[in-house]
Amino acid sequence: MRHFTTTIAFSLLISLSGVNRVVAQSNAIPADAQQVTKTVRPDAIRRHMSVLANDSLKGRKPGTRGFAMAADYVVGQFKALGLQPAGENNTFRQNVPLRRWQVNEKNSLLALLPNGKEVPLVYGKQFILNPSPDNPIGDITAPVVFVGYGVTAPELGYDDYTGIDVKGKIVAFLNGAPATFPSNQRAYNSSSKAENAVAHGAIGTIAFSLPADLRSRIETAAPRARQGITRWVGKDGKPKNTFPALKGAASVSDSLARLLFANAPTSFSEAMGQAMKNKPQAFPLNMSVHIKTQTDVVEDIAGFNVVAVLPGSDPALKNEYIVQVAHLDHLGVGKPVKGDSIFNGAHDNASGVAIMLETARLYASLPKAPRRSILFVGVTGEEMGLLGSDYFANNPTVPKDKIVANLTLDMPFFFHPLLDIVPYGAEHSSLTKEVKQAADFLGVAISPDPIPEQTVFMRSDHFSFVRQGIPALFIKSGSQTGNPNLDGTKLNLEWRATIYHTPQDDMNQPFDFNSAAKHAQLQFLVGYLTAQDNQRPTWNKGDFFGTKFGKGNIGQ
Incomplete structure (x- = not known):
């Protein structure tokens, strides 16, 4: 534990650059989007995480007051950005009935x-x-x-x-x-x-x-x-x-x-x-x-997702949607570990929600909205088995056949400079194009999965959309740290072994918020480029998941 904290802290000292240092210019990214990307705010992500991971929310377990407090906070941020309700009955809420x-x-x-x-x-x-x-x-x-x-x-x-x-x-x-x-x-x-x-x-x-x-x-x-x-x-x-x-x-x-x-x-x-x-x-x-x-039957739980939309600007394409997802829930209060019983879930997944909120602000800052609409969904019950996202993917609040892509963010791992990413799902669809354009613009390398034994591709909310035939992405940090003496994969595995799903996943961790902000830039750019494209994303020809779930949405 001490070694883990010390090595991460050292990695922060050698961070190679600030988050706003855009490495490459790209003709694929319009000037307006380039300028908005540079306005990303690491401190805003820190503030959002601090609220969502606060002890007062008691670990955000579905059906509890703490989860409702987290949802209210997110809805308040959506309203402040001028986003429109996209849940049920013209509200920001979609009810998800759960039973245990x-x-x-x-x-x-x-x-x-x-x-x-x-x-x-x-x-x-x-x-x-x-x-x-x-x-x-x-x-x-x-x-x-x-x-x-x-x-x-x-x-x-x-x-x-x-x-x-x-x-x-x-x-x-x-x-x-x-x-x-x-x-x-x-x-x-x-x-x-x-x-x-x-x-x-x-x-x-x-x-x-x-x-x-x-x-x-x-x-x-x-x-x-x-x-x-x-x-x-x-x-x-x-x-x-x-x-x-x-x-x-x-x-x-x-x-x-x-x-x-x-x-x-x-x-x-x-x-x-x-x-x-x-x-x-x-x-x-x-x-x-x-x-x-x-x-x-033990209990019925009144679960719910929160849903907001930034309407698109194209008369035809605004009826299609890019869905950006992060799960709001965590494990609540449990057996004490090292004297602490609140499972705050700072990294899992207050981080993803905070980055989603900053990503939403980037979209809302554009002088003209993207051509397609952008749907933001804070889902419930991820820790119970991807329940909120599965419910939404099966019962979306917009026409299912108009959802063209999903981007999910869940504990992206920002404990060192973000020098490379692992874009789970990119190899299965045409979304690899947008990922490469965004990564090139930000000077971020693309790496293969360093921990295939962890079966990461199945373990978060993007897979609920894959099962409905919708191309999806799940971008996580890679293993490069900029320090030859610091192994990012080892750092990741050590965190999973010692902090993951414990009360120690709180704000007393050495997060690199510049890296978190770069994740927001990636989410924004990939989503923006997808929203602007004349063609909706397609599964690659012969792809396993496209063939199994794609329902004809296969590239040639």
């Missing part, structure tokens, strides 16, 4: 049946169960089939379900996806196991990790799992993004996973070896399992 479920552990169980006789197991030590919002009581006993990573990716020539029938059975699979997959496809396939299991007819799932993967130990996962899951509820009163066909879903310890293989035709160690060689595999474990899950 928990497993009733007393009335739930997982048991092995190696010889037809149940062997009971210990909840929280050997296994945990996922709530099933669609099934108040799920009770299944079925044979278990091992399906490797549980992945079907025909575009990559990989399918763990080849030659195996899992209808009416429970599938057991490894967390993650083959390491040979491209980073973003690896992230997608890692998170779509339940959906794939249902598509193949399974009625239950059991997940476990490779022995060397210590991140998913049951003892570590159990406390958060006991908080339950939250989903948004549709007008029909039913939870969305759930899988009613699954009557039981468990995660199990390494030792229990080995027991599952006791009667298998392939040993546990051999199967793990095949997985590490990225080879598809599937075979029956010759073991049945009994999973019983009682799922209780």
Whole structure:
């Protein structure tokens, strides 16, 4: 912790330039936009963050007074900029009904049946169960089939379900996806196991990790799992993004996973070896399992997004929208860590909201609004599973087919000079053009993902728009620091290991607000250039996400 703080502070001392030092001129960027870019205010971002991460907001958990205070502050800033309400009923608000479920552990169980006789197991030590919002009581006993990573990716020539029938059975699979997959496809396939299991007819799932993967130990996962899951509820009163066909879903310890293989035709160690060689595999474990899950409704939460618009200036294109998003929520108040129980979420994600507000000010400062309209959305429930953005992307307050692009900002990491960026999503669509133009203008390099194992592309609100076929960007800082003795990737990973999702993510961190301001410049320029283009963004021809979700919006 001390080393982390000291090294970041040193990086600030060697910052190479002020935020307003524009390195290159670009014919792609009109003079008015160039001038507005130079007016960015690092101190304004600091002030916004200080308000949103203040202890008085108690961590901005959805449904609390603290979240409402944060939303009121953002709406006040929108009004001061002259933005118009774009929520429901001519307000700045879009209601997002949320509901939380928990497993009733007393009335739930997982048991092995190696010889037809149940062997009971210990909840929280050997296994945990996922709530099933669609099934108040799920009770299944079925044979278990091992399906490797549980992945079907025909575009990559990989399918763990080849030659195996899992209808009416429970599938057991490894967390993650083959390491040979491209980073973003690896992230997608890692998170779509339940959906794939249902598509193949399974009625239950059991997940476990490779022995060397210590991140998913049951003892570590159990406390958060006991908080339950939250989903948004549709007008029909039913939870969305759930899988009613699954009557039981468990995660199990390494030792229990080995027991599952006791009667298998392939040993546990051999199967793990095949997985590490990225080879598809599937075979029956010759073991049945009994999973019983009682799922209780814990609470309904009156969630909401805040939405504002800067109307476009082009008579036709003003009916199309660039959506800029940052999540307002954080984790609220929890178990004390180092004497502090308020999870302020300064970097996650008061920073993104603050930068969005400064970006909105840049747009509002233009002598003439961009041709397309710019929609600003502060979403709820990101920490609960991208809920506010998913609700908005499914139920936008403007016509869905008129949303042409999304830019999301979430903990962009500004603890050192911003010399390079990782524009997650740019490689999938024509938006790479605008990213390159903006980065060139600001003298910022573009780098590949330095931490593909973190599956960043799946972990913030932009992906809610990707799933609706809308090209999206998620720009984060790269690893260059300007100091050969300071590794930006190591700094990032150290922050994630020591500060992320703890009460120590507060304003007592050595933020580089010049870097934060450069993020605002990037958001503004990329959005502005996209808004000015005659053509709406398109997915690249043959792109995985464009093909899966793009609904015909594919480039030639």
